[in-house]
Amino acid sequence: MEQIGHWINGKHVAGTSGRTADVWNPATGEVQAQVALASKAELDAAVADAAAAQPAWAAMNPQRRARVMMKFVSLLHRDMDKLAEALSREHGKTIPDAKGDVQRGLEVVEFCIGAPHMLKGEFTDSAGPGIDMYSLRQPIGVAAGITPFNFPAMIPMWKMAPAIVCGNAFILKPSERDPSVPMMLAELMQEAGLPDGVLQVVNGDKDSVDAILDNDTISGIGFVGSTPIAQYIYERGCANGKRVQCFGGAKNHMIIMPDADLDQAADALVGAGYGAAGERCMAISVAVPVGEETADRLIEKLVPKIEALKVGPYTSGNDVDYGPVVTPMAKQNIERLVQSGVDAGAELVVDGRDFSLQGYEDGFFVGPHLFDRVTPDMEIYQKEIFGPVLSTVRAGSYEEALKLAMDHEYGNGTAIFTRDGDAARDFANRINVGMVGINVPIPVPLAYHTFGGWKKSVFGDLNQHGPDAFRFYTKTKTVTSRWPSGIKEGGEFTIPVME
Numbered sequence: 089m090e091q092i093g094h095w096i097n098g099k100h101v102a103g104t105s106g107r108t109a110d111v112w113n114p115a116t117g118e119v120q121a122q123v124a125l126a127s128k129a130e131l132d133a134a135v136a137d138a139a140a141a142q143p144a145w146a147a148m149n150p151q152r153r154a155r156v157m158m159k160f161v162s163l164l165h166r167d168m169d170k171l172a173e174a175l176s177r178e179h180g181k182t183i184p185d186a187k188g189d190v191q192r193g194l195e196v197v198e199f200c201i202g203a204p205h206m207l208k209g210e211f212t213d214s215a216g217p218g219i220d221m222y223s224l225r226q227p228i229g230v231a232a233g234i235t236p237f238n239f240p241a242m243i244p245m246w247k248m249a250p251a252i253v254c255g256n257a258f259i260l261k262p263s264e265r266d267p268s269v270p271m272m273l274a275e276l277m278q279e280a281g282l283p284d285g286v287l288q289v290v291n292g293d294k295d296s297v298d299a300i301l302d303n304d305t306i307s308g309i310g311f312v313g314s315t316p317i318a319q320y321i322y323e324r325g326c327a328n329g330k331r332v333q334c335f336g337g338a339k340n341h342m343i344i345m346p347d348a349d350l351d352q353a354a355d356a357l358v359g360a361g362y363g364a365a366g367e368r369c370m371a372i373s374v375a376v377p378v379g380e381e382t383a384d385r386l387i388e389k390l391v392p393k394i395e396a397l398k399v400g401p402y403t404s405g406n407d408v409d410y411g412p413v414v415t416p417m418a419k420q421n422i423e424r425l426v427q428s429g430v431d432a433g434a435e436l437v438v439d440g441r442d443f444s445l446q447g448y449e450d451g452f453f454v455g456p457h458l459f460d461r462v463t464p465d466m467e468i469y470q471k472e473i474f475g476p477v478l479s480t481v482r483a484g485s486y487e488e489a490l491k492l493a494m495d496h497e498y499g500n501g502t503a504i505f506t507r508d509g510d511a512a513r514d515f516a517n518r519i520n521v522g523m524v525g526i527n528v529p530i531p532v533p534l535a536y537h538t539f540g541g542w543k544k545s546v547f548g549d550l551n552q553h554g555p556d557a558f559r560f561y562t563k564t565k566t567v568t569s570r571w572p573s574g575i576k577e578g579g580e581f582t583i584p585v586m587e
């Protein structure tokens with residue numbers, strides 16, 4: 089059985105805690121590896137070594153740090169197929185989707201190549217008589233990132249690349265469900281020229297997360313995962329005096345207006361609802377058609393498209409729409425929630441409960457489900473299902489649809505499909521959600537904008553990537569300087585020339 093340890097000071101090391109977790113191949117249902125779960129002592133030692141490596145890295149000029157990122161980008165392209173295969177084998181998503189996972193992380197690394205510009209600071213000449221004032225952006229020291237299973241390449245890169253290029257050392261605690269790609273990223277960072285110790289990958293579970301939260305040397309923590317854990321990490325990290333940003337769960341609504349192109353809307357819903365088996369924080373999980381006629385026509389268009397979805401293992405290449413979910417526990421949770429929807433009286437118009445794939449009976453596959461006539465009091469509406477389950481809530485008017493999305497506790501992403509610019513503009517202005525799509529179902533901002541939700545989808549006040557990442561991973565220092573006048577009188581100011 090493959091054993092996955094930690095990446096410490098530029099080397100793979102075995103865990104010493106004696107605790108491990110199973111890593112599955114979700115397509116076959118087999119346990120394919122065991123990942124070490126670090127103890128507090130292992131985490132603290134990794135942090136101490138990172139702190140020792142950080143000052144020399146911070147002293148390197150920003151252009152040189154950016155060149156490491158440049159090289160890293162080219163290595164990611166070189167190893168794209170290898171990374172995607174390892175990712176799909178542990179996560180279950182299709183190969184094209186795994187490449188998208190790497191690509192969306194790589195784009196943030198590309199943005200980090202602009203670090204010399206982002207870190208330039210500010211300068212005021214003659215802020216007073218003979219006084220200059222300047223603000224520096226300095227690294228926060230040692231930062232940590234705690235990341236979820238659903239984007240094992242992208243989110244580690246969103247965290248580590250900006251932190252490191254700003255001159256920090258970084259402790260990455262990836263998801264214990266799919267730890268191989270983060271380890272491969274660390275190897276590539278070393279090959280790109282990152283000094284040993286600046287990036288440490290410590291695998292683990294709650295014990296190592298708690299050790300991060302209580303470690304006095306770590307001054308900033310970035311987290312992505314479910315909302316209860318986001319809130320816990322935010323509260324405990326802040327109580328310990330750290331800078332913390334936590335991105336949590338989602339329940340993304342898509343509003344379909346009566347004037348929308350319903351073929352386009354149905355295609356968008358199928359891709360955004362079932363892609364990656366619904367295991368995306370920007371998945372659309374609630375469709376809100378406005379008006380009974382819109383709803384009836386939408387359901388009519390959705391059903392054949394959903395029934396035609398191809399569910400299968402990543403080894404089928406481009407021939408599958410989505411793969412298995414990540415663990416047997418995830419599958420059970422989805423099945424329980426689907427049953428709760430049926431019991432609560434929602435109409436299950438596409439029933440994926442009997443889905444089974446010949447030759448992959450032990451894999452964690454879940455057939456596609458479509459619910460109609462879901463109401464806000466139902467558990468399937470309130471909870472994030474994180475599976476291939478789309479709920480339809482019928483709204484009587486635009487205002488009712490808007491209010492529904494606004495009243496939900498999550499506020500990560502949302503979308504409106506319409507041909508009416510006025511409705512779209514009103515929606516974008518009034519909705520209390522962080523990322524909005526207009527005729528775009530998954531409005532994930534590009535690397536040079538920032539990514540973040542509102543309400544219970546976030547704890548903290550800066551977004552991920554884009555300019556906010558440079559703010560989060562640096563502290564501002566402002567210097568006011570005045571030099572005594574008159575010293576220059578004794579100097580020689582004529583350029584020396586040969587007689």
Ligand code: NAD
Binds near residue numbers: 235292293297368
């Ligand atoms: P999770 O909360 O179970 O785990 C996230 C991380 O927290 C992992 O590294 C895990 O080891 C750690 N963790 C788990 N339980 C813990 C505990 N009790 N104490 C301390 N640490 C703990 O999330 P997940 O299942 O890996 O990921 C899916 C969730 O992430 C979904 O809710 C999804 O919406 C969310 N997500 C959000 C965003 C975003 O940007 N808002 C992006 C991707 C995923």
